[in-house]
Amino acid sequence: MNLECENMEISQTTINDVPVVSVSGRIDAATSRDLETVLNDLIEQNQSMIVLDLGGVEYVSSVGLRVMLAALKKVKPKKGDLLLVSMQPFVKEVFEITGFTRLFAIFPGQAEALLHAKSH
Amino acid sequence: MQEITAQEIIVPAKKDQIPVVTEFVEALMNSRGFDPQKTLEVMLAVEEACTNVALYAYAGKDGNQEGLMRIAAGIAHGKHRGMKLTIEDWGIPFDPTKHIKPISDAGAEERPIGGLGIHLIKSYVDDIKYKHIDGKNVLTLIKYE
Numbered sequence: 663m664n665l666e667c668e669n670m671e672i673s674q675t676t677i678n679d680v681p682v683v684s685v686s687g688r689i690d691a692a693t694s695r696d697l698e699t700v701l702n703d704l705i706e707q708n709q710s711m712i713v714l715d716l717g718g719v720e721y722v723s724s725v726g727l728r729v730m731l732a733a734l735k736k737v738k739p740k741k742g743d744l745l746l747v748s749m750q751p752f753v754k755e756v757f758e759i760t761g762f763t764r765l766f767a768i769f770p771g772q773a774e775a776l777l778h779a780k781s782h
Numbered sequence: 783m784q785e786i787t788a789q790e791i792i793v794p795a796k797k798d799q800i801p802v803v804t805e806f807v808e809a810l811m812n813s814r815g816f817d818p819q820k821t822l823e824v825m826l827a828v829e830e831a832c833t834n835v836a837l838y839a840y841a842g843k844d845g846n847q848e849g850l851m852r853i854a855a856g857i858a859h860g861k862h863r864g865m866k867l868t869i870e871d872w873g874i875p876f877d878p879t880k881h882i883k884p885i886s887d888a889g890a891e892e893r894p895i896g897g898l899g900i901h902l903i904k905s906y907v908d909d910i911k912y913k914h915i916d917g918k919n920v921l922t923l924i925k926y927e
Contacts, residue, residue: 669801688801690800690801690804690829691797691798691800691801691829691832691833691836692797692798692800692801693801720822721822721825721826723826723829723830723833723899723902724830724833724898724899724902725797725833727898728898731893735893752819752822756826756902759901759902759905760885760898760901760902761885761886761887764887765889765893
């Protein structure tokens with residue numbers, strides 16, 4: 663599935679039964695709703711272990727952070743997790759400044775996250 | 783500090799207008815040769831300030847649901863070159879500089895969703911000033927090169 667808007671693109675695939683959502687562009691006040699929709703749809707389909715690949719994301723604002731935190735809060739009680747991978751430096755810095763690095767499991771790439779998901 | 787007001791933009795105070803504002807800031811900073819990293823930082827600070835306006839400034843203000851926000855961006859010249867941004871709205875008086883709280887240590891389940899925007903603004907600009915003048919909230923952000 664592909665979802666495109668002006669400043670952001672979301673694609674979705676499944677690897678070893680784990681949904682992998684790849685985002686590129688900017689997760690901002692206007693685009694974050696699309697990411698929220700994709701994550702909520704997966705959670706409603708009883709997916710609780712989700713990989714979110716941020717490799718193509720150059721910019722994230724607090725609205726985007728809230729969408730990720732809201733998804734994390736929904737999957738945690740189901741023994742799931744939202745695994746973040748391939749963060750670019752500015753996105754990583756925003757996570758550090760807001761203390762979000764402590765809340766999320768962050769991996770260098772999809773392979774490491776999928777390995778973690780398998781062992782979970 | 784000598785200041786040249788370069789450009790301004792007036793948009794409805796709505797979340798979907800925020801990319802219009804950040805792209806305005808980005809185009810200006812790119813055209814003036816600012817470092818791309820500093821440009822992203824200023825865009826983020828401006829987005830956070832405008833998000834607050836879009837979410838709260840006109841909430842419940844009778845007859846003014848279609849409020850506006852004005853963003854003026856100028857290059858400040860002086861000892862250091864920098865960007866000066868002024869974000870104005872005509873909504874409920876609100877001083878965001880009074881609401882800077884330390885980041886919560888709570889885990890994901892207890893972590894409140896909110897309060898991050900002002901923290902990011904403070905982290906990414908060198909100076910923040912708020913005034914309420916002539917019925918307007920006026921937030922000034924300065925970022926040096």
